[in-house]
Amino acid sequence: MPPDLPVLDAAVTPVLNEAGPALSPALASLCSRGAAFLGTRYAIMGGAMSWVSERNLVSAISNAGGFGVIACGSMPPALLEQEIAATQALTDKPFGVNLITMHPALDDLIAVCIRAGVGHVVLAGGVPSGGAVRTVKDGGARLICFAPALVLAKRLVRLGADALVIEGSEAGGHIGPVSLMVLAQEILPEITQVPVFVAGGLCRGDAIVGLLQMGAAGAQLGTLFAATHESIAHPRFKKAFFGANARDALPSVQLDERFPVIPVRGLVNAGTRRFMAHQADTSRRFQAGETTREEAQLSIEHFWAGALRRAVIDGDIDEGSVMAGQSVGLVREELPVAEVIARLLAQAEFVLAGHGQRNAV
Ligand SMILES: Cc1cc2nc3c(=O)[nH]c(=O)nc-3n(C[C@H](O)[C@H](O)[C@H](O)COP(=O)(O)O)c2cc1C
Secondary structure, eight states, rough: OOTTTOOOTTTTSSSSETTEEEHHHHHHHHHHHHHHHSSSSSSSSOOTTTTTTSSHHOOOOHHTTBBBBEEOOTTTTTHHHHHHHHHHHHHHHHHEEEEETTTTHHHHEEEEHHHHHEEEEEEEOOOOOOHHHHHHHTTOOEEEOOOHHHHHHHHHHHOSSSSSEOOOSSSSSSSSOOOOOHHHHHHTTOSSSSSSEESSSSSOHHHHHHHHHHTEEEEEEEEHTTTSSTOOOOOHHHHHHOOOGGGEEEEEOOOOOOSSSOOOEEOOOOOHHHHHHHHHHHHHHHHSSSHHHHHHHHHHTTTTTTHHHHHSSSTTTTTSOOOOOGGGGGOOOOOOOHHHHHHHHHHHHHTTTTTOOGGOO
8 A cells, every 4th residue: 555545445445447447426526527628537637847748748647547738838830740649649538738828830839739630729828819719719629728817717718718727826837926725716616617627736636626626627737747657857857856845846036126037936956046146147237237128138038948958858957947846745756647646536535435634644
């Protein structure tokens, strides 16, 4: 029995079958809307992670009954086309593609998804244009958007989003300022027209059950999946996760209000400390008239260029960007994706079967 699982009695132990654990009627009912929307067995999404969410991890999540999402990041259309085809060769289950709205080739990337028959497109990085929304929907794909506040959630639904993700500031990667607990209370009771998936800080099935009972359609997890066996992240990247505590995953800090920094949550390392020094030096040079405001802003923005790749692919966890959410403190070992999903479900079943949360480890 894995040490981090509650003891399960026969009544709640999920039945393992070829396609993964069968759900109890209670859990199946809580997950039904999300699973139906995604076309999956479980309402569990693997959050898109640049460099990490490629064919291997995405297909593993989808094959295990979840919903994998390819992170397009800065890929050009031809590369995305290859990645989608390679993923389709590894799974016949549904998966999605996450596109960043400010990508200069966004229209071409959407066209690639539609041509390849991708069923769900996630548009991240800001409210998408009406044109992008129409192209996704006219192409027959379902549109998923991120809603960082209730007012934006309402606007995205009016704009045509078929589902929303609300991602709390506990999450890894680029983050907003509000925690999932607050976003959930603000948004879940109000937005019922479309399924709403929750993300940020999630690592256990019992916690996810609480959110499903509040009205969430399903959960999206990133940090936990980045450390799985099928993730191509460098062994040093995964090892950094296993040794980290929640408080080691901090948002990047903006030193000078004249030069905005979009907060990114990741493990503190030599690179994050150098980033502070770089901002201080850039501010000083601007103050002294040695650089223009535009040059200074660009130099701050470019500091992290290529840094996630350096950490994920090259394993440079000192100078690279080791994006991770606060849930990193709960990720302790490298497990296959199917095992991770089975554990989440077992934890969910345990609490739904009426076992006191106090007994759960
Ligand atoms: C290493 C890493 C890279 C990420 N890259 C992206 C990305 O390219 N696009 C995106 O929309 N979200 C990205 N995210 C956010 C995830 O999709 C997901 O929403 C988030 O990890 C959920 O929170 P959690 O890490 O606490 O589970 C990234 C997260 C991590 C940890």
